[in-house]
Amino acid sequence: MFGLLNRWLRYLRKMSEDCYTLVMLRHGESEWTKRNLFCGWYDSKLSENGIKEAHVAGQILRDEGFQFDHVFTSQLSRAQDTVQIILQELGQSPEVTKSWRLNERHYGDLTGYNKLQMANKYGLEQVQIWRRSYDVLPPPMTKDHKYYQDIITNPNFKIDGPNEDQFPHTESLKETIMRVLPYWNENIATEIKQGKKVLVVTHGTSLRGLVKHIEQLSDAEIMKLNIPTAIPFVYKLDANLTPTKPRQFLCDEETVSKAMEKVASISGYEEKQ
Numbered sequence: 001m002f003g004l005l006n007r008w009l010r011y012l013r014k015m016s017e018d019c020y021t022l023v024m025l026r027h028g029e030s031e032w033t034k035r036n037l038f039c040g041w042y043d044s045k046l047s048e049n050g051i052k053e054a055h056v057a058g059q060i061l062r063d064e065g066f067q068f069d070h071v072f073t074s075q076l077s078r079a080q081d082t083v084q085i086i087l088q089e090l091g092q093s094p095e096v097t098k099s100w101r102l103n104e105r106h107y108g109d110l111t112g113y114n115k116l117q118m119a120n121k122y123g124l125e126q127v128q129i130w131r132r133s134y135d136v137l138p139p140p141m142t143k144d145h146k147y148y149q150d151i152i153t154n155p156n157f158k159i160d161g162p163n164e165d166q167f168p169h170t171e172s173l174k175e176t177i178m179r180v181l182p183y184w185n186e187n188i189a190t191e192i193k194q195g196k197k198v199l200v201v202t203h204g205t206s207l208r209g210l211v212k213h214i215e216q217l218s219d220a221e222i223m224k225l226n227i228p229t230a231i232p233f234v235y236k237l238d239a240n241l242t243p244t245k246p247r248q249f250l251c252d253e254e255t256v257s258k259a260m261e262k263v264a265s266i267s268g269y270e271e272k273q
């Protein structure tokens, strides 16, 4: 009887121990983020500042002694270029896997428009609903949209999909999660459970989807989260990939909260038409 109880207690203790470490980060600032434009599936490059941010992220990971076996990223250059810079700083060459399923959410018809100008046109409240609500879709991108051809013909989106039926014309966080989660379960979670040291480098909304799932946040809680560019954050996970501690950003609290405020706000740059 006692033997059985002891074994059961040992099992429970083991389940709540840190088994795995997962590191995630959002790519460095892109040219379009700098210009305060809705970007989504448009393949905007890293800005000069974004390149610097990626170097700093790599240096932080190097100084903290992280070694990675497998990096997962999206099919968008701003994330892939961030990965290359980080690996250069780390002096490591782990396997790198890219998938459209980790792309930023598709921002529909808003793509390419200035966030502040959209707030002036539709009201700040509506723009914030499009940006942060769980399931309100931005208006869809139609074929006559200025950036439709650029996006639909991106050769990177022909490598592992999406096929025609899967190609989005707009996405909320809910639709983003619906394509990110199967990829997490089938590819990323399986690697972590095999003991591989995994780094995930993606985008604001695809990361919010992953954070929502990992931390089991409610629809209301995730609306309040803004993920800063290029600040790595770490999870300690148990055998079921449940966090044993709160997510930890590898940066001082003040810098993280300022960077989060910057992401939340759209009061910055307004383009001259």
Ligand SMILES: O=C(O)[C@H](O)COP(=O)(O)O
Pocket (backbone or CB within 6 Å): 033, 037, 038, 039, 040, 041, 104, 107, 131, 203, 204, 205, 263
């Ligand atoms: O696609 C974009 O415009 C950005 O990556 C995220 O922008 P947001 O913070 O307005 O969602």
